[in-house]
Amino acid sequence: MIPPDSVDEIDLAVLNALQDDLPLVSRPWKAIADRIGISETEMMDRMKRLEESGIIRGISPVLESRSLGLHAATLVALHVPEGRLDEIAATISRYPEVSHNFERAHHYSLWFTIAARNEEGIRKVLNEILHQTGIPASDVLDLPTIKKIKINVRFSFLPEQHQERNVGPC
């Protein structure tokens, strides 16, 4: 965890800019630095610090799943028996087909996504998970993706909000 005051307004501008598609020019950090009004060196120093503190997890491509052969996806919700959340969540997270695995405040308390080449592949992973964990079908919601309508993960970091950080539970 980083101390609250270690991220200043320029850092927030850097974070906002780095969520846009990176310029395809030979010196992309300089192009962004010019826009923000700082030097290339300062830009890179800030990025390095933000990466070291775990705020930037890396600068990488968002890949289109279908073009790489992943044609099926689903969201699964499980009602997890009391006291077994960590164990069951760990079993599920081990699958490379699972990309997101969250506890949520509901009777169905564990929500995870599976992506695979086809429905068959999804079925196989899900059946294996249910078999391993012993969760009955009546405690499972399998919600296959019919249509991806929007995926645009972008956070707007607001300086004023940042100063009165909310440090409560997530």
Place this chain on the structure above:
Amino acid sequence: MFGSLFYPNSTRSVMLDPVDICLLRELERGLPLVPAPYEEIGRRMSLTGDEVVERIRLLKEAGIIRKLRARIDQRKVGISANALVAWKATRPGDSNRGDLLAAFPPVTHCYERRPVPGRWEYTHYTVHHGYSREMVQDEIRAIAAQIGCPDLDYLILFSTLEFKRVPNVRMRENGGDPT
């Protein structure tokens, strides 16, 4: 070996070549923090920086790379509230719920999913992030009011623990070795 990889936006079925696969893997490791990162990636694969840029451009044009951006751990910057909202289907003839929901800028994800008849009638799912649950809740209520969705027809599911969150396509783990 690369036979099942096609450019989705192309009229022809163009295969990804092994250099593209190698490039995607390098990019996935993260752009290096050097002044000329594309050149540096090129050096690792015996390409020039210009060739790397051109290949990325073509991969974007083909719809394989959607964008190159920073992955951010928003919780570390105070954006600690995360809600998945499940919305019930609209009445017959009202088929554009997904597009309506997706049009709200704070919505980061919007999916249509197959419900479980009799047990779970929700068909549309959106994801919302914010500095506090109150802010996220207010945002969701405002959206519901604007699209005319009654309170009983949507469900807010706040996350309480994050066990895993990685990109849904990872060349190395689940996308790069088609058989």
